[in-house]
Amino acid sequence: MISLKKPLPLLVLCSFLVVSCGVIKNLPKIDSKQTTQERLDKKAVDLANLKGATVESVTQEDGAAALKVTFDSGILFDFGKSELGSEAKVSLDRLVKSIADMPDSRIRVYGHTDIVGTAEANQAVSAKRAKEVAKYLEEKGISPSRITAEGLSFTQPVADNSTEAGRAKNRRVEIYIIPAR
Numbered sequence: 001m002i003s004l005k006k007p008l009p010l011l012v013l014c015s016f017l018v019v020s021c022g023v024i025k026n027l028p029k030i031d032s033k034q035t036t037q038e039r040l041d042k043k044a045v046d047l048a049n050l051k052g053a054t055v056e057s058v059t060q061e062d063g064a065a066a067l068k069v070t071f072d073s074g075i076l077f078d079f080g081k082s083e084l085g086s087e088a089k090v091s092l093d094r095l096v097k098s099i100a101d102m103p104d105s106r107i108r109v110y111g112h113t114d115i116v117g118t119a120e121a122n123q124a125v126s127a128k129r130a131k132e133v134a135k136y137l138e139e140k141g142i143s144p145s146r147i148t149a150e151g152l153s154f155t156q157p158v159a160d161n162s163t164e165a166g167r168a169k170n171r172r173v174e175i176y177i178i179p180a181r
Helices: 007-020 036-047 086-098 119-139 164-170
Strands: 053-059 065-072 106-111 147-151 172-178
Touching (some): 036 053, 036 086, 065 086, 086 119, 106 119, 119 147, 119 172
Parallel strands (some): 106 147
Antiparallel strands (some): 065 172, 106 172
């Protein structure tokens, strides 16, 4: 007969028997060895619903996996301006909520311009835009130590600068989310 004076060993024994006999089925498996890329792929799906944003999984020059979130400048800024509009703030608010479960990630913000104007003017606008986005992310609770901002002027176009449609694509802000290793 089993004594009830020692319920903990009895509980452990019963739990072992239930699990080993297959009574508990269809429990979700917890994969503690999920790769960084798998986590990023899941996060990319979450971020795909951000209005005015394109999300890609990328590999950086140092080999680190990251998510690149590209905001069209038409969503973030008026032409030649660096102040965030209300629609931009809504999109960035959603971004902050979406990455709340990545508190150790690093964030790089890059501002880009088209080729219209001088190199100096474009550098200044691209830097102001990147800093404005970084500042807003900080105001929403992301630690400044996690964020770097840089203006890249027109040095990395993604489209042909000889057409208005191409120039519009080049006026953008990219946010890289780099998970902790």
